Amino acid sequence: MTTRRELLAALRRAVGDGAVVWRPEDLAAYEFDGTVERAVPHAVVLPSTAEEVRAAVRACLDLGVPITPRGAGTGLSGGAVPLRRGVVISTARMRRIIEIDPADRVAVVEPGVANLELSRQAARYGLFYPPDPSSQAACTIGGNVAENAGGPHCLALGVTQNFVLGIEVVTAGGDIRWLGGRSPDPFGFDLRGAFIGSEGTLGIATKVAVRLLPVPPAVVTLLAAFPEVAQACEAVSSIIARGIIPSAMEMMDRLCIEAVEAGFRVGYPEGAGAVLLVELDGLEGEVQAESARVRAECLERGATEVRVAASEEERALLWKGRKGAIPALGRLAPNYYIVDGVVPRSRLAAVMERVAAVSARSGLRIANVFHAGDGNLHPLILFDEREPGAGERVLATAAEVMRVCVEEGGTLSGEHGIGAEKREFMPWLFGKEDLATMARLREVFGADGGLFNPCKVFPGGTGCGEMGSRAAAVRAAGPDAYV
Amino acid sequence: MSEAGVVVAGAAPVSVERPGSLAELAALVRGSRETLVPVGGGTVLGLGYAPAGPFRLVDVRDALGGAVEHQPDDLTATVPAGMTVDAANAVLRARGQELKLDPPLPSRATVGGTLAAAMAGPQRGRYGAPRDQVLGLTFIRADGDVVRAGGRVVKNVAGFDLSRLLCGSFGSLGIIVAATLRTWPVREAVDVEWQVGDIGTGLDLAARLTAAGARPEVLDIVEDGHGTWLAARLSPAALPAAEQVLGGREARPWPPGRFEQLRDGGFRDDDVLSVRVTAPWSLLARTAEVLERARPGLLVVRPLAGMARAAARRQEGVASRELRGIVEEVRRLVRPAGGFAVAERMPDRYRADVDPWGEPPESFDLLRAAKAAFDPEGRFSRGRFIGGI
Numbered sequence: 001m002t003t004r005r006e007l008l009a010a011l012r013r014a015v016g017d018g019a020v021v022w023r024p025e026d027l028a029a030y031e032f033d034g035t036v037e038r039a040v041p042h043a044v045v046l047p048s049t050a051e052e053v054r055a056a057v058r059a060c061l062d063l064g065v066p067i068t069p070r071g072a073g074t075g076l077s078g079g080a081v082p083l084r085r086g087v088v089i090s091t092a093r094m095r096r097i098i099e100i101d102p103a104d105r106v107a108v109v110e111p112g113v114a115n116l117e118l119s120r121q122a123a124r125y126g127l128f129y130p131p132d133p134s135s136q137a138a139c140t141i142g143g144n145v146a147e148n149a150g151g152p153h154c155l156a157l158g159v160t161q162n163f164v165l166g167i168e169v170v171t172a173g174g175d176i177r178w179l180g181g182r183s184p185d186p187f188g189f190d191l192r193g194a195f196i197g198s199e200g201t202l203g204i205a206t207k208v209a210v211r212l213l214p215v216p217p218a219v220v221t222l223l224a225a226f227p228e229v230a231q232a233c234e235a236v237s238s239i240i241a242r243g244i245i246p247s248a249m250e251m252m253d254r255l256c257i258e259a260v261e262a263g264f265r266v267g268y269p270e271g272a273g274a275v276l277l278v279e280l281d282g283l284e285g286e287v288q289a290e291s292a293r294v295r296a297e298c299l300e301r302g303a304t305e306v307r308v309a310a311s312e313e314e315r316a317l318l319w320k321g322r323k324g325a326i327p328a329l330g331r332l333a334p335n336y337y338i339v340d341g342v343v344p345r346s347r348l349a350a351v352m353e354r355v356a357a358v359s360a361r362s363g364l365r366i367a368n369v370f371h372a373g374d375g376n377l378h379p380l381i382l383f384d385e386r387e388p389g390a391g392e393r394v395l396a397t398a399a400e401v402m403r404v405c406v407e408e409g410g411t412l413s414g415e416h417g418i419g420a421e422k423r424e425f426m427p428w429l430f431g432k433e434d435l436a437t438m439a440r441l442r443e444v445f446g447a448d449g450g451l452f453n454p455c456k457v458f459p460g461g462t463g464c465g466e467m468g469s470r471a472a473a474v475r476a477a478g479p480d481a482y483v
Numbered sequence: 484m485s486e487a488g489v490v491v492a493g494a495a496p497v498s499v500e501r502p503g504s505l506a507e508l509a510a511l512v513r514g515s516r517e518t519l520v521p522v523g524g525g526t527v528l529g530l531g532y533a534p535a536g537p538f539r540l541v542d543v544r545d546a547l548g549g550a551v552e553h554q555p556d557d558l559t560a561t562v563p564a565g566m567t568v569d570a571a572n573a574v575l576r577a578r579g580q581e582l583k584l585d586p587p588l589p590s591r592a593t594v595g596g597t598l599a600a601a602m603a604g605p606q607r608g609r610y611g612a613p614r615d616q617v618l619g620l621t622f623i624r625a626d627g628d629v630v631r632a633g634g635r636v637v638k639n640v641a642g643f644d645l646s647r648l649l650c651g652s653f654g655s656l657g658i659i660v661a662a663t664l665r666t667w668p669v670r671e672a673v674d675v676e677w678q679v680g681d682i683g684t685g686l687d688l689a690a691r692l693t694a695a696g697a698r699p700e701v702l703d704i705v706e707d708g709h710g711t712w713l714a715a716r717l718s719p720a721a722l723p724a725a726e727q728v729l730g731g732r733e734a735r736p737w738p739p740g741r742f743e744q745l746r747d748g749g750f751r752d753d754d755v756l757s758v759r760v761t762a763p764w765s766l767l768a769r770t771a772e773v774l775e776r777a778r779p780g781l782l783v784v785r786p787l788a789g790m791a792r793a794a795a796r797r798q799e800g801v802a803s804r805e806l807r808g809i810v811e812e813v814r815r816l817v818r819p820a821g822g823f824a825v826a827e828r829m830p831d832r833y834r835a836d837v838d839p840w841g842e843p844p845e846s847f848d849l850l851r852a853a854k855a856a857f858d859p860e861g862r863f864s865r866g867r868f869i870g871g872i
């Protein structure tokens with residue numbers, strides 16, 4: 001067993017005194033992410049360079065201490081929560097944009113750079129970074145790589161996986177390596193692609209080279225209101241079937257619309273059962289032609305009203321409800337739990353009905369606001385954590401929703417990751433051998449020792465225990481327990 | 484692939500196997516002591532090193548047949564790996580959709596082979612590489628078990644993305660059995676090209692055209708002995724904007740066979756040389772200059788894909804020593820940016836002089852570790868890939 005003092009001494013040697021956080025009151029900021037998971041690390045390090053990251057990783061490996069990478073902590077699957085305690089390696093001090101090369105349309109950044117900051121800086125060259133998680137003001141590029149993050153505008157252009165060219169990583173085994181580079185294709189096996197979405201279990205990204213795109217000259221946003229969700233879902237399918245791939249297609253259901261109206265009065269048509277937000281971008285001529293077709297398609301599928309915004313202000317107004325949906329729902333219930341699942345687009349309407357049935361059975365209200373274009377659901381389960389047993393009921397309800405997604409031919413996560421929360425569901429999707437094959441990737445990165453972000457992605461694992469009770473046990477052990 | 488005298492990068496197999504079912508193929512993998520080289524249409528058999536040691540060539544097409552399962556409303560299709568790209572597209576196009584896979588010689592190239600060899604085509608710049616089309620796949624592991632990765636929906640982050648690892652692995656980690664791919668609506672488009680004088684100018688104009696907001700389906704600069712052209716496939720609504728950027732230049736519709744030339748160049752029957760380079764945009768002009776010295780009859784530069792390819796037919800091209808110098812110079816140029824150059828096709832007697840892959844990348848230990856993790860006994864295509872993996 002390593003004592004806390006030995007651990008802190010080794011970390012200080014690795015990254016210097018000023019980069020080690022150890023006081024209990026300071027550690028409290030690192031015990032959670034965007035989920036219900038909680039666990040306090042023994043220490044947090046704040047390296048400034050890849051070499052310091054490597055030194056910290058090696059120190060932990062030497063002492064047999066678990067390591068959990070962390071970006072901004074906005075993750076929604078518990079990925080950054082140190083479930084077996086140990087050391088959190090934070091990228092908070094690695095926030096440099098190393099270069100933006102307008103000729104190659106490439107940016108190279110440190111992992112702690114916030115997603116929105118990158119697009120902001122790229123805008124000076126008429127470029128932007130397309131993947132735009134709703135958390136983009138805070139979440140980091142490193143966290144995006146780890147989760148293969150998406151966002152509202154990933155429908156036409158793709159997700160993180162489609163925009164990352166190269167990653168410098170400190171592997172779980174403690175080496176610095178580049179996966180890919182600044183060129184569009186990797187030389188050799190695509191380990192870069194395999195690392196993306198590995199949820200911090202294979203290593204820590206210390207530099208990321210990404211592809212940028214020219215800012216489109218024209219953008220049009222349409223908002224269509226439908227009496228029923230099913231009609232809006234049909235509209236989504238028929239727009240895409242016509243060969244139009246909008247940059248975004250977002251949907252909200254009745255409960256969301258009511259919450260948004262009560263919260264901000266954005267003026268959504270009264271009584272609407274669903275609102276569909278469609279955004280098109282590109283050349284002026286293309287966008288105009290397509291927006292007319294989208295409008296016609298929505299009306300044909302039963303839209304009672306279609307609004308079209310062309311100016312920046314009008315667009316902001318249409319988006320206001322979508323962007324404010326989560327805070328608005330916060331007024332309906334003290335707590336909410338976001339579920340992330342994907343179903344085939346053609347099953348959307350049927351799945352929404354099944355989710356409503358799950359809600360009725362559980363007695364918990366579920367609001368839906370989601371990336372409809374790619375069938376990526378985000379049911380929000382509303383609850384009050386002060387009610388006895390609420391936590392368990394919410395998790396059980398979320399599990400039922402996940403089950404529905406899998407039964408309908410979908411998957412457990414479209415963008416938030418498996419993390420700690422869904423790993424026990426993985427056998428619904430994959431056989432034992434499928435999972436064992438996946439796990440072989442750990443050997444490639446030296447992560448087979450089980451110290452790198454343990455208790456994530458894969459079911460089972462030692463020292464992880466039951467979710468919930470595990471977190472409680474870790475808390476009960478107190479900040480001075482052995483490592 | 485024709486039966487007699489088949490060679491893999493100059494080496495002859497001890498046998499050619501043609502299993503008739505997935506079960507037979509899996510049994511063959513399980514029981515084989517020699518390394519196995521899976522092959523579909525055989526369009527890129529000449530690429531890479533000869534296998535290390537005696538090997539059996541396994542034509543997987545009969546074993547990996549079956550029908551396309553198309554979900555038009557979801558824009559997805561599950562396609563057996565042994566089916567040719569053309570055959571799969573024939574099924575899909577009858578319903579107004581298609582795969583954005585356009586490898587050389589799609590009438591012979593199989594879907595599995597296209598993914599495994601990462602052979603992209605003219606639509607790569609707009610739609611991404613073959614790996615970007617894949618939503619999930621099944622593959623035969625080195626111990627003969629069939630396993631699954633990914634899924635059937637268009638967005639999915641459940642578990643590690645092993646399909647990425649299989650795509651571009653050149654048959655050296657597993658045999659792809661079937662893949663679920665994105666399908667795309669067939670869209671109306673116009674094919675135009677502008678005379679640009681030289682490749683550098685073509686690259687500048689391509690940059691201006693895309694900076695103006697055009698997202699062409701195809702945007703290639705081609706030099707084929709009849710001038711240098713910027714060839715674009717555009718949505719009709721994008722044409723006016725393009726004409727504005729290209730203002731005043733001579734424009735014409737694509738000559739017959741242009742698309743096929745851009746796609747197949749380097750792999751046509753009488754092509755004897757083909758060198759493909761991957762590099763960031765800003766290195767493509769200099770790359771093309773060096774490639775010119777190989778006296779290619781056809782030079783294609785695909786800026787949005789960071790690709791340049793030089794192809795020479797029988798009567799064209801250079802001697803092996805000269806080719807080596809050219810390839811090495813290009814490698815020195817692009818390597819610091821993570822680029823690489825592959826001698827995709829050359830006469831077998833050139834192999835002593837010209838290294839088809841070049842020096843392995845700095846992270847070669849990880850590539851080796853991947854081979855060790857997924858194919859510890861070297862059962863698949865041993866010796867064929869980078870660094871003789």
Ligand SMILES: Cc1cc2nc3c(=O)[nH]c(=O)nc-3n(C[C@H](O)[C@H](O)[C@H](O)COP(=O)(O)OP(=O)(O)OC[C@H]3O[C@@H](n4cnc5c(N)ncnc54)[C@H](O)[C@@H]3O)c2cc1C
Nearest residue numbers: 071072073074075079134140142143146149150200205415
């Ligand atoms: C309100 C809200 C809206 C959201 N909307 C979206 C959305 O639209 N789309 C979407 O995809 N996600 C969304 N998310 C989820 C979340 O923001 C993303 O998953 C994001 O990518 C996490 O980034 P982070 O920096 O906060 O990472 P963290 O939460 O700190 O970590 C997430 C995971 O990444 C690992 N990690 C972090 N940095 C590194 C690194 N440098 N190297 C290796 N591993 C690392 C961690 O170990 C952990 O497993 C949303 C979250 C919130 C709270």
